[in-house]
Amino acid sequence: MLTYTLRRLLGMIPTILIISVVCFAVIKLQPGNFTDQYLEDPRFTRETADAIRRQLGLDQPAIVQYGRWLWGVVSRFDFGYSFFQNRPVTSVIGELLGWTVLISGLTLLVSWLVAVPLGIYTAFNRNGLGAQIANFLGYVGLAIPDFLASLLLVALVLSLGGTNVGGILSSQYIDAPWSWPKILDLLNHLWIPVIAIGLEGVAGLMRQMRASMLDVLTQDYVRTAKAKGLPQQKVIWRHAVRNAINPMISLAGLSLPALISGTIVASIVLNLPTIGPMLYTSLLNKDQYMALTLLMMSAVLLLLGNLLSDLLLAWSDPRVRYS
């Protein structure tokens, strides 16, 4: 198992390198320059554009820019400077990482906690009224994009006279030290993104779980278990769910990159201090090292997520052991 993990980890290095080259090339191939956004300012002249290009090393060939970045990462774990903020990319990302992980983690958790039991329930009660309702709500959740759901919830809160319409904290708590009222205020804001973003994922996961469950339920060993008189609970949890959950574990690994890029639009609409909007603006304005670093983070999370899900799979399913 350990050698397998090590082998997988080492195998990631060339993949990551190739991904970084592709990402950098794509960022570079995008038309326009970092300085284009300033053209409209009367203070901005062509001399300033040249000075900025020189200062940022943009006058060097792309291969040199990439090489320097890579060398910085490898030798000093330095992911370059954000052109926008004129300070290291890592410090800029660091400021938002906490909130990003909290919000994305929470919404992922909610999606799973709601979707998996609902999937199981709807598989067992295929024709029941409850399942029909759950299915219907699931489809509605799937059909409404997260940003629209956010806007609808904001409009609802607004019409009920609430003030928690976006953001993650009320103004007076933003720079205040942590306290119970601050946590309550946080919870009062947090439920909107959790519902809006979390529910979008529910339908898909629920259908997956249901399909996978239905598959398993027709298997001989489930029929045998039922036939030998095992209690229903045991049939479900011990025999059916344990087998049906395998595809879900693979899915879970794939959802890890959503931590960064999953909530861009909803974050803009709901005004959340997460990394998503930063990825968007950095790509739009060619803040290349910021964009590259965020894309790499996303790629690394995907690879790690895959590895984790493989390991989990091996743990949960004796048939998939890699030794």
Place this chain on the structure above:
Amino acid sequence: MLKRSFTALALITLALAGSALAAPKKVTGYGSLGIVNGKAGGTYTLALGDSPQSLNYYGVIDNNLGLVAQQLFDGLMEFNLSTYKLEPALAESVAVSSDGKTYTFKLRRDVKWSDGQAFNADDVIYTYQNLIMNPEARAGDPGNFKLDGKPVEMKKVDAYTVQFVLPRPAPAFLLQQRYFIMPQHKFGNVKGAAVNNVWPSNTAPADIVGTGPFKLTSYTAGQKVALTKNANYWKVDADGTKLPYLNAVEFLVIRDPQAQVAQFLAGNVDQLNVTGAQFPDLKQREVSGAAFKVFRSTALFGSPPFVAYNFDAKDAALAKLFSDVRFRRAMQGALNRDRIIDTVYNGLASLPGHGVAPVNKDWYANTKPQLGKFDIAAVGTALNALGIKDTNGDGVRNLPGGKNLEFDLTYGTDSSVYPALAAIIQSDFAKAGVKVNLKGILSSKLLSTGQSGDWEMILHAFGDQPDPELRKPIWQPGGALYYWHRTLQPAVDGGTPNLAKMFPWEKEIYGIFNDAATTTSRSTRKALYTRWQLIFAQNLPVTPIAKPENIGAVSNKFGNYIYNLGVIPGYNPVPLIYQK
């Protein structure tokens, strides 16, 4: 040619040197704007489109930083809030020599930085020499301190006097001296490219020191920038009460304009600038008793949209047509300005000026008659006269070679007005037999697309300024932003434009801007700019569409609200705002 008006200059000096030395500046005379004496206290919350990228105004061009910096810093000069006339700010007075080449600023002696240190000429010299005139500073303005290739000299006369000596008279020079002055004692002696690294956004708030009405107390990335009253501020109201009235100003970071409106309606944001499209909804809520007021103001600043045709379009037949003033004039008749003002701006716009806002009494020349009328039949007649007729009966006119008269209209998709404008233009042009294909791009890419030359017709806007001289790179043929006729641009930066390729009217405008830039006589400049506006209106290098009104909404909790477009250095009404 240069007629110098000694009396006028002497008058400026007198008027500006009015107040006594070592006294705070009294802010009075705004009764007409409804300004009353306020009371101290309160927190005023505004929206910010994103976190400021840095806290160093000269380190990055950033609108959000500009909005915050406006409350933290001051310049030597500032605008009168009601007349837009220049007044001394950190300068106590300014004297201009009779040849219009020497500007002597006497600084206020009573000004203290927010950390208690005294403000003096060294701060001004440092800011100008190492930040504003520094070609390595990413948000400096060195271009304005080289006239005809020769530098503007600057020297310290004494601890409270600085002097600028210009190589030639430049009448708009004073107008430009609204640059924020930075504290030398905090910047140390940083020079060159290193100035860009001062005050990144994670600097400790106490280190951000200014002379402005407020000082920084906290910066939370992605969420909020908080300011508190600067007890050392150098302005007082009519009664001698210290300004600002407010205890604190907070900027909430809210990226999405709709989300800003939601936060405003929820009472989390106290003031918001809105568009004509949002006006009916907000006004209706106001009328039905919401706790805010919506204000309309025909302010001088703001960006009126125009359409331009690419004189150097890649398609030679189109380039030839677009360069023909008869075509541009004909197509103006297919621009339904009334319908646009009515439906796109909900009536909250007026007919545009040509390069000068109609409300700008100093310079505006009445060009309304040249705007013509919306008349599709007349467009047809004019195009027929140009030999552009529908020869194959498909409803689209044909160019002399037989090709359909069909071109792309590049516009910004992420805007509340551009898409609607583009759709109206497309449908009205179609009625005249001209096929327009819409090509949407991000609004932030409009200018770079314009400058790349890769477009045929474009819908764009440039901001109006109080003095046409400040918009010279846009409206002077061959200027860096005169992108609809790119072949005029000089081979090397700062060189002479390609005069040979200019149309006679472009040559005349070129000369007008050169003359007006060196004439100190106001009446001569007025005559020159009047001529320019008329030539502009007749030849339509671009065709202006409408001048939108500025609309702001403010909570009823606050008094003394004056509309402020956004980042206009030297125009800051916030110190007068008070909580009722």
